[in-house]
Amino acid sequence: MNRPVSPLRHVLQQILRAQGGLRLEEIAERAGIAPDEAASMVDYWIGRGLLTREAVDGGCPTAGCGGCALARSCASARTGAVTPPLLHIVRPVPDGPAG
Structure with missing residues (x-):
């Protein structure tokens, strides 16, 4: 039986x-x-040490996607559009526990 996942999880x-x-x-x-x-x-x-928030300086390059940390999830990378500067991204802590 699958238990429902909490919004936090x-x-x-x-x-x-x-x-x-x-x-x-x-x-x-x-x-x-x-x-x-x-x-x-x-x-x-x-606070639990599972995620980190990182600043992305300068946003997307004017020539389009430059393969930054958001390249796989960024709408700009999919469409080729240039977005306003990205202030922060959230990602798992390197080598942190998987949930």
């Missing part, structure tokens, strides 16, 4: 499954919650 699972990291807006969308709820949940997992 669901947020962690979405981030662990993402290749390269996710922006907070993407986390909220994938989890079906408000961005402020996603931020609180991310902060919880950062």
